[in-house]
Amino acid sequence: MSTTLIAPSILAADFANLQRDIEMINASEADWFHIDIMDGVFVPNISFGMPVLRDIAKHAKKTIDVHLMIVDPDRYVQTFADLGANILTVHYEACAHLHRTLQVIKAAGMKAGVALNPHTPVSHLEDVIQDIDLVCMMSVNPGFGGQQFIENTYDKVAALKALITKKNAPTLIEIDGGVSDKNAAQLVQAGADVLVAGSFIFKSSNPTETIKELKDIAAR
Ligand code: DX5
Ligand code: ZN
Numbered sequence: 001m002s003t004t005l006i007a008p009s010i011l012a013a014d015f016a017n018l019q020r021d022i023e024m025i026n027a028s029e030a031d032w033f034h035i036d037i038m039d040g041v042f043v044p045n046i047s048f049g050m051p052v053l054r055d056i057a058k059h060a061k062k063t064i065d066v067h068l069m070i071v072d073p074d075r076y077v078q079t080f081a082d083l084g085a086n087i088l089t090v091h092y093e094a095c096a097h098l099h100r101t102l103q104v105i106k107a108a109g110m111k112a113g114v115a116l117n118p119h120t121p122v123s124h125l126e127d128v129i130q131d132i133d134l135v136c137m138m139s140v141n142p143g144f145g146g147q148q149f150i151e152n153t154y155d156k157v158a159a160l161k162a163l164i165t166k167k168n169a170p171t172l173i174e175i176d177g178g179v180s181d182k183n184a185a186q187l188v189q190a191g192a193d194v195l196v197a198g199s200f201i202f203k204s205s206n207p208t209e210t211i212k213e214l215k216d217i218a219a220r
Contacts, residue, residue, distance in 0.1 A: 004188050004218035005031035006211055007065055007174070009198030010056065011047055011145045018052075021202070022059045028211045032063040034176070034196045035085075036145075039070035042094050043143035050083060057084030065134075065194075067115060067176065069142045070094065074101055081108035089113030089136045092120055102131045115176070117142065118150050122159040129169045134194070135160055140177030145198040149178030154190045161191030184217045 008030050013021040025033060035053060040046040047069075057064060066085040070076070073090040080088050088110045095101050098114065105112040113134035114125065118141060125135065137156055140147035157173060164171050174194035175187050184195055195218060204210040 004192065004215075005172075005194040006214050006218065007032035007034040007194055007196045008201045008207075008211065009034040009036060009145065009176075009196050011036045012198030012202035014202075015048070015052075018056065019059055021207075022056060024207055025211075026059070026061045028208045029215045030062065030211045032065045032087075032194070033060050034198075035064060035066045037066060037068050037070060038143060042071045042091065043069045045143040050079065053080075053083050053085075060084075063087065065089070065113075065174075067113075067136060068094075069115075074104060077101070077104050077108050081110055085110055087111040087113055087134055089115050089134060091115045091117065091142070092124060093117055099128055099131060102128070113174070115142070116156075118152070122156055122163060125160075126163065126167075129163055129167050129171055132169070132171045134172045134174055136174045136176050136196075137192075138177055139175050139179065142177070146203075147178055149180070149183055154186060157187060157190040157192055164191075179214075181213060181217055184214055185220060188218050188220075 036047050038045050038047040063086045065087040067089045088105045102112040111133035114132050115136035139153040172193040175192045176196040179195050179197040180200040201207050201210045
């Protein structure tokens with residue numbers, strides 16, 4: 001049986017009832033908190049920043065997985081470590097010196113993740129995969145929740161899984177964007193280890209049940 005992890009994306013939570021939604025995740029079968037930080041430059045949207053993450057971290061009782069959609073993320077690595085991030089993911093497309101950035105993230109005591117935009121080939125990670133704890137495979141163009149899943153993702157996941165196996169790397173594969181009951185099983189079959197889901201969980205009538213539903217699909 002697979003042990004796929006479920007990471008609800010806080011971007012789809014009710015920010016006026018954030019503590020309620022955090023406690024819902026704490027009490028659910030979810031594994032991680034997925035936190036999307038957007039700067040309005042790398043992506044055409046601004047989400048929320050440090051003060052909100054600080055307050056989330058006060059209540060969150062599970063791994064805090066921070067996805068930075070910002071330019072020049074090196075500037076804030078220590079800040080996010082201090083705020084309580086356990087995993088810090090930077091975009092491949094935002095890092096001129098990715099290998100160095102990964103070492104800086106690890107030196108700050110966090111797991112190091114790399115996100116790939118839908119147009120970025122998996123092969124670009126060939127020479128750095130052994131240094132990556134998590135690849136966040138974008139299955140939508142980053143910037144917004146509630147977008148449609150890009151079908152080409154299945155092939156990319158399979159290619160990434162093959163690269164990880166070939167290099168005997170410790171890397172987890174996370175899928176981010178448009179994840180639902182329609183694609184979860186096929187993603188896990190292709191090699192996904194972590195499923196991020198925002199709208200599918202928070203727009204459902206019973207988010208706790210929806211998390212359980214995803215967890216059950218992913219365990220098949
Ligand atoms: C998109 C974010 C995602 C987003 C997923 O830029 O990185 O984490 O919150 O939301 P859904 O599941 O609604 O596509
Ligand atoms: Zn994300």
